[in-house]
Amino acid sequence: MSAGSSPEEPRAPRATGLPHPTREGAEVTLERTVPARADRLHGRSRDRIRALDVLFEADAKQVDVLDVLAERLRVTAAQTPLPQLARELVELYAPYALDIDEDLETHSRDWPLHRMPAVDRAILRLGSAEVLYGESDTSRGAVIGEYTKIAEVLSTDDSPRFVNGLLQRLAEVRGLLS
Structure with missing residues (x-):
C-alpha cells in the first residue's frame, strides 16, 4: 500500500473524460479543481486569462459580457486592475x-456548447474572437498555441487537444466565417 492511500475505501478509477454527448442520460463527473500554475504562462497569456475570467463570469451569471467588463473595470476581484489587453479582447469578442457561438456549435462535431466545460467554452469563445476577428500582429498559429496552453493549465486533460483542433478548424475556414 502506498503512503497516501487509505485502507478504509478503495480508490475509484479516474474518469477517462467527459461522456459522449450522444449518450442519453450520461452524467458528467466533476473533477476536483486545482489552482493553475501561473509560472507556466507569460504576460500575454495571463492577460488572456483575465479576459477569460470576464467571459466565464458573464456565462455563469448569464449576463452580458460588457456589463461584467464594466463592473471589473470599476471593482476587480484580482489584486491588480484589469490589463488593457484583457479589456480589448473582451471588447473584440x-x-x-x-456569431462565435454559432460557429463553435457548427464546427465542434457533436459537442454543443452547453455540454462543454464552462472553462473550455470561455477559452473557445475568446480564442475564436482572436482567430476570426483579431487584427493582432501575432500569427494565428501562435494565438491558437496560447489558447491551447491555457487549456492545458486551466482545464481537463482532453481540453488542449479539443481547443487546438476546434480553433484550427475555425482558422481554416476563417475567410468563409468572418
Whole structure:
C-alpha cells in the first residue's frame, strides 16, 4: 500500500473524460479543481486569462459580457486592475458573441456548447474572437498555441487537444466565417 492511500475505501478509477454527448442520460463527473500554475504562462497569456475570467463570469451569471467588463473595470476581484489587453479582447469578442457561438456549435462535431466545460467554452469563445476577428500582429498559429496552453493549465486533460483542433478548424475556414 502506498503512503497516501487509505485502507478504509478503495480508490475509484479516474474518469477517462467527459461522456459522449450522444449518450442519453450520461452524467458528467466533476473533477476536483486545482489552482493553475501561473509560472507556466507569460504576460500575454495571463492577460488572456483575465479576459477569460470576464467571459466565464458573464456565462455563469448569464449576463452580458460588457456589463461584467464594466463592473471589473470599476471593482476587480484580482489584486491588480484589469490589463488593457484583457479589456480589448473582451471588447473584440462582445459584438461577435452570437456569431462565435454559432460557429463553435457548427464546427465542434457533436459537442454543443452547453455540454462543454464552462472553462473550455470561455477559452473557445475568446480564442475564436482572436482567430476570426483579431487584427493582432501575432500569427494565428501562435494565438491558437496560447489558447491551447491555457487549456492545458486551466482545464481537463482532453481540453488542449479539443481547443487546438476546434480553433484550427475555425482558422481554416476563417475567410468563409468572418
